[in-house]
Amino acid sequence: MSAHPWHVSDDLAVRYADDALPEPEAGPLEKHLERCGACAARVSAAVxxxxxxAAVLADVRAAVLEETRTEVPVPVLVPAPTAAPAPAPVPAAAAAAPPPPRLRLRSSFLTRALWAAGPAVRGAWSPAVLLVASGAVGLAQGAGVDGVRPLLLALAPVVPVAGVALSYGAHADPLHEIAAATPSGGLRLMLTRTAAVLAVSLPLLTLAGLLLPASAAPGAATWLLPGLALTLATLALAGWVGCRAAAAVTGGGWLGVVLVPALTASGGPALTGLTEQLDRCLNGPLAQGAWGAAAVLCAALLAARRAAYDHLSAGR
Known part of the structure; x- marks a missing residue:
């Protein structure tokens, strides 16, 4: 963008003012101007x-000055200070009514929060997560079904991945094109909605795992790092293939790794094979360290390719 990667050069400001800057460069420049006052002043001077x-600004200035000259100020007579009159009685109904501006403010904040959370959280995905968590607890505690924790641990890392796929894109959000064109669109919007997905799924599924009877399966919280790593991998891959295809690759890959060996094993029940496979994938410092390293690597890749998400195809 310029000699300094974080600031706008004079030549770039002039090109932007002359409307000669291509859209792939103009978009990131406009987002940068929101956070950098020095660059905003440089671009403003160039414009x-x-x-x-200059001609438009001169016309506006002349019109404002002419309007100011034609207005005659009206003197305001201030009466001498007197004793303050007694306040008029306020009806009980009016006194009890809440102030409308505060209500509008709270309603506006709730609307913005629900919009930022994304289609998945405010749609059918959240009830589905609650149904999975409560259904697992009900099967184990109410119906006495054995082996529910391995099944929950196999599905848990895929739940936030599915939430990401349903949170961003024209297929999920009718306002996707408008949202993606705002300064808060792109990667910032994807990360906001991903954080909302994780805030719903992580506590619900972990609590459900803690309420399940102890078994040979890994601990209830061992899926957290894999779930985070798969979610970040989905976001990183979305920069190339889109959210839905990325979620299919990461979520399908995880299910294939844990389910295929269990279903094809011939030495015992499938549930035993699933438990053993989950133990290899989740238990121990080596497995958790590998998932943590994968999460850090995916986060670094997201940061390095953040500009690619400003123009992510609306159809993906």
Whole structure:
């Protein structure tokens, strides 16, 4: 973008003011101007220096000055201070009514929060997560079904991946094109909605795992790092293939790794094979360290390719 990767050069500001900057460069520049006052002042000066903008600003200034000259100020007579009159009685119904501006403010905040959370959290995905968690606890505690924890641990890492796939894209959000075109779109919007997905799924599924009877399966919290790593891998891969295809690759890959060996094993029940496979994938410092390293690597890849998400295809 310029000699300094974080600031706008004079030449770039002039090109932007002349409307000669390609869209892939103009978008990141406009987002940078929201956070950098020095660059905003440089671009503003360049815009004012263009002949077209200078003529428009001169006309506006002349119109404002002319309007100011034609207005005659009206003197305001201030009465001498007197004793303050007694306040008029307020009806009980009016006194008890809550102030409308505060209600509007709270309603506006709730609307913005629900929009930022994304289609998955405010749609059918959240009840589905609650149904999975409560169903697992009900089967184990109420119906006495054995082996529910391995099944929950096999599905848990895929739940936030599915939430990410349902949170971003024209297939999920009718306002996707408008949201993606705002300064808060792109990677920032994806991360906001991903955080909302994780805030719903992580505590619900972990609590459900803790309420299940202890078994030979790994601990209830061992899926957290794999779930985070798979979610970040989905976001990183989405920069190339889109959210839905990335979720299919990461979620399908995880299910294939844990379910295929269990279903094809011939030495015992499938549930035993699933428990053993989960133990290899989740238990121990080596497995957890590998998942942690994968999460850090995917986060670094996201940071390095953040500009690719500003123009992510609306159809993916």
């Amino acid at each position: 004012r220096a263009t002949p077209a903008a």
